[in-house]
Amino acid sequence: MTFGILLIDSMAGYVLAKKKFPGRNLIFWIIISTMMIPGQVTLVPLFIMIRDLNLMDTHWALILPDLSMVFGVFLMRQFMYSIPDELIEAAKMDGASEWRTFWTIVLPLAKPGLAALGIFTFMNVWNSFLWPIIVLNNAKLYTLPVGLKTLQDANLASFKLLMSGAAVAAIPMIIVFILFQRYFVKGLTLGGVKE
Secondary structure: OHHHHHHHHHHHHHHHHHOOOOOHHHHHHHHHHHHHOOHHHHHHHHHHHHHHOOOOOOOHHHHHHHOOOHHHHHHHHHHHOOOOHHHHHHHHHOOOOHHHHHHHHHHHHOHHHHHHHHHHHHHHHHOOOHHHHHHOOOHHHOOHHHHHHHOEOOOOEOHHHHHHHHHHHHHHHHHHHHHHHHHHHHHHHOOOOOO
């Protein structure tokens, strides 16, 4: 799911930052304005859509609603502005297609931004609780936070079991952060230091 979000948000950010077309800024501001809508407001309409598509109790019910993040589009658009237009123009003059330019020029230069977005996205998806508990009824499909919640009884909770489960749940997030820390720090500090 994180890979899909990175792909879609980076493509949207690239188009909104580097392509010139009428209404580009209007589209961007409409996308950004959706950040002001609380998630609780969209919860019921989203549930009705998933129910009508017969996706309840499937992994697709978890994946499709979060396949693109507004924050990710914003972050990648801002990061794509730092990529020189001359590199993209040179690739086009050499005969590279739009896809080849995106895959071989833009994405490698956007690694710090992708790493920062990847960490934020992975943490958001990994810790998701409310949406999975709404759309999943099958205990075999529960995400880890929902599964940890089921370990609690109404009157009794095994805190040893809950704490060990929480520790295990934190391990993948720590590993992802350690693997991408170098790019994450570079992505956060890229625009902060003037040379």
